[in-house]
Amino acid sequence: MLKHRLIPCLLLHNGGLVKTQKFSNPKYVGDPINAIRIFNEKEVDELVVLDISASKEKREPNYELIEQLAGECFMPLCYGGGIRTIEQARTLFGLGLEKIALQSAALEDLSLLTKIADQFGSQSVVASVDVKKNWLGKHKLFRSSSGKTSTQTWQDFIRQAVVAGAGEVMLNAVDRDGLMQGMDIDLIKEASSNVPVPLIAVGGVGCLADIKAAVGAGASAVAAGAFFVYQGPHRAVLITYPNYQELENLLKESA
Amino acid sequence: MLIPNYGCGNLASIVRMINWVGGDAVITSKASDLAVADKIILAGVGAFDHGMSGLCDGGWIDALNEAVLVRRVPILGICLGMQLMCKTSEEGTLPGLGWIDAEVGRFKLEQDSSLKIPHMGWNTVSVTKENPIICSDQEEQRFYFVHSYHVICNQPNDTLAIAHHGYDFTAAFSHENIFGVQFHPEKSHKFGMALMKNFVEL
Numbered sequence: 001m002l003k004h005r006l007i008p009c010l011l012l013h014n015g016g017l018v019k020t021q022k023f024s025n026p027k028y029v030g031d032p033i034n035a036i037r038i039f040n041e042k043e044v045d046e047l048v049v050l051d052i053s054a055s056k057e058k059r060e061p062n063y064e065l066i067e068q069l070a071g072e073c074f075m076p077l078c079y080g081g082g083i084r085t086i087e088q089a090r091t092l093f094g095l096g097l098e099k100i101a102l103q104s105a106a107l108e109d110l111s112l113l114t115k116i117a118d119q120f121g122s123q124s125v126v127a128s129v130d131v132k133k134n135w136l137g138k139h140k141l142f143r144s145s146s147g148k149t150s151t152q153t154w155q156d157f158i159r160q161a162v163v164a165g166a167g168e169v170m171l172n173a174v175d176r177d178g179l180m181q182g183m184d185i186d187l188i189k190e191a192s193s194n195v196p197v198p199l200i201a202v203g204g205v206g207c208l209a210d211i212k213a214a215v216g217a218g219a220s221a222v223a224a225g226a227f228f229v230y231q232g233p234h235r236a237v238l239i240t241y242p243n244y245q246e247l248e249n250l251l252k253e254s255a
Numbered sequence: 256m257l258i259p260n261y262g263c264g265n266l267a268s269i270v271r272m273i274n275w276v277g278g279d280a281v282i283t284s285k286a287s288d289l290a291v292a293d294k295i296i297l298a299g300v301g302a303f304d305h306g307m308s309g310l311c312d313g314g315w316i317d318a319l320n321e322a323v324l325v326r327r328v329p330i331l332g333i334c335l336g337m338q339l340m341c342k343t344s345e346e347g348t349l350p351g352l353g354w355i356d357a358e359v360g361r362f363k364l365e366q367d368s369s370l371k372i373p374h375m376g377w378n379t380v381s382v383t384k385e386n387p388i389i390c391s392d393q394e395e396q397r398f399y400f401v402h403s404y405h406v407i408c409n410q411p412n413d414t415l416a417i418a419h420h421g422y423d424f425t426a427a428f429s430h431e432n433i434f435g436v437q438f439h440p441e442k443s444h445k446f447g448m449a450l451m452k453n454f455v456e457l
Binding site for chain 2: 002003074094095097098119122123124177196218221
């Protein structure tokens, strides 16, 4: 049986590792290479690393750092942030990445996603989709590079991205980011029933029960940031990851 | 140990793991180098025809046949590399290397199945025959998979391990000096490390 994946999602900002709340206030939590080394030792299922300032600053990926990160991973590694051309994607795959996550470039034009899928296979492209509630409580597609919502619906964008070649969808609930108070289960339910490819749910994990709820709602994988880097009510930085048996027991009945 | 670079995918992480477990792997872009290889890893991701035309354009096919079928060098196919060792694939029209009596077919899941394609993530495998690369006495072996097509062996005894996604399928095969795994040992932590170490020490 295929297992549900539990994925630490790490954010890069100015060369350091940070954690945000609702996509704002990045707080420094440590050195990325050191963190990845620890996650590798803990035998995590997979890792996602997102450079949250690359697209905003219209900057290329930090290839040197990414190569060092890939060198520490004996598990699949996905990188996102600032990728705009097929040449950049080729360079990144050459450094030892398995997957590339696209958001800003895909929101403008889906052809890059198609080009990467054609050359490297759709399993190597993840559509990164951020969704934020508006003042009426409606889920809106969010552009993380500009901090604005889009007029296109999030469902429509996911549909188009999958048709264009995305092999996976990473869906992040902006309002839940970093709060550790539970995931947006309704959002996950609606997305998973409409997405034919694996869905990675992100945003809000604070405890193991949240992960179980997301899997129950249909997520193929659950990613989290704060849950893996903070410990205790005062959010002390400590990298943790549940052990294998603990996760097995947790998710056994949900399968 | 040589790893042909025929334009299909991520070879850096394979080199890294082979070296980590004490082997000495080198990526080569010259088919003639295979004449001195004492082991080969045929890696790759992507479409079947893209892989076969990459092998063909680089002049790899004769060099591989010579090393594998004549000199009988141990070879490990990973993911697409495993599939290329078969006769044909539903994914493409070009013939495969044809070393293993097997075809490659797409996952055929029930219409109402909640299972997704690609089969992506960690899955357990069950070893079905004595073999030198995957240990069968440990309680559970799990590996990282990413694929939409899988190998269908015509000779049941070629299957080395199976995994389950909707139904049982061949996750690894072996035939004399030829080994193939559908999953990614280079991305499968200690389980992949053990497999790679076994292959290095063959």
